[in-house]
Amino acid sequence: MKNIYAILFTAALLATSIASAQPGPMWHEPFGGAPGMGPGGCAGDHMVAAFTKLLTLTDKQVTAWATIRTKTEKAIEPLATQVRQMHESIHTKLENGNADPTDVGQMMIEAFSIETQIRATMDSGKEAFRGLLTTDQQSKLDCFEKNMEMMRPTPWLGCHMGDIR
Numbered sequence: 579m580k581n582i583y584a585i586l587f588t589a590a591l592l593a594t595s596i597a598s599a600q601p602g603p604m605w606h607e608p609f610g611g612a613p614g615m616g617p618g619g620c621a622g623d624h625m626v627a628a629f630t631k632l633l634t635l636t637d638k639q640v641t642a643w644a645t646i647r648t649k650t651e652k653a654i655e656p657l658a659t660q661v662r663q664m665h666e667s668i669h670t671k672l673e674n675g676n677a678d679p680t681d682v683g684q685m686m687i688e689a690f691s692i693e694t695q696i697r698a699t700m701d702s703g704k705e706a707f708r709g710l711l712t713t714d715q716q717s718k719l720d721c722f723e724k725n726m727e728m729m730r731p732t733p734w735l736g737c738h739m740g741d742i743r
Contacts, residue, residue, distance in 0.1 A: 632722060633715045642710050650703035657696050664689040 630640055668685050671677035708716060 633711065633718055635710075635715070639710050643707055646703050646706045646710075650699060653699045654696050657692050657699070661689050661692050661696070664692070 626640070626643075629635065635643070664685050668677075668682055668689070671682055671685075708719070711719065
């Protein structure tokens with residue numbers, strides 16, 4: 579399911595997980611760890627505020643969504659650390675100029691496998707979020723996704739503004 583919701587959710591979680599794997603303090607926010615997504619940052623807060631307004635989420639839904647995001651981030655964090663370390667190792671081997679193609683290929687396959695686990699975990703989080711929504715909210719989200727999927731988020735490309743208000 580390629581759509582902007584999936585892209586935003588995936589990008590936010592992946593960026594957070596990868597940034598969280600970097601040395602240094604982590605913020606304890608639903609999308610914490612990545613620049614602009616921790617306390618006072620705008621990317622995570624902005625996304626949450628935008629979806630809260632677009633979908634008219636209740637306080638209970640916002641709280642449940644925060645729990646989903648936190649659980650998803652915690653599940654992804656160690657996987658993202660592994661992938662980052664594997665990519666650094668691949669890069670180092672290639673930079674040194676004496677990389678064994680079989681070794682590098684195997685590492686790339688392993689990294690891809692872990693990235694697949696990350697995508698599955700994020701998809702699970704997205705489905706859990708969808709499970710929080712009412713039928714009307716799901717319709718609004720579907721309309722939003724349809725417009726974003728067309729890469730032109732204008733009302734006349736798939737639904738009317740009244741459909742998402």
